[in-house]
Amino acid sequence: MMENKMSDVPAYRSLTQIRVRKNALKEELESEDKKIKELWNRLFHPNDVAVNTPSQRLVDWVNTGAGIVDAMVLGWKLYRKFNGSSLFRFWK
Numbered sequence: 283m284m285e286n287k288m289s290d291v292p293a294y295r296s297l298t299q300i301r302v303r304k305n306a307l308k309e310e311l312e313s314e315d316k317k318i319k320e321l322w323n324r325l326f327h328p329n330d331v332a333v334n335t336p337s338q339r340l341v342d343w344v345n346t347g348a349g350i351v352d353a354m355v356l357g358w359k360l361y362r363k364f365n366g367s368s369l370f371r372f373w374k
Contacts, residue, residue, distance in 0.1 A: 294300050 292303070294303070
């Protein structure tokens with residue numbers, strides 16, 4: 283049998299208390315929403331003050347190249363692991 287535990291629910295005695303609690307929760311939700319939007323924008327939108335110095339461009343190229351090499355090594359390892367026979371069976 284399941285018991286309902288109501289110990290976490292505050293006891294309200296008037297509509298005013300409910301309204302005050304509702305407003306407090308609404309403000310808290312709005313502040314959390316603002317924080318989430320700020321973090322989302324920082325994560326998925328490019329930085330407006332990006333430095334495009336030659337050294338920064340070189341670092342970006344090296345970073346991109348390292349990602350490409352890493353993907354190629356992963357592909358080669360997967361190819362060797364599965365021996366390529368299941369991937370290219372229809373060509374043989």
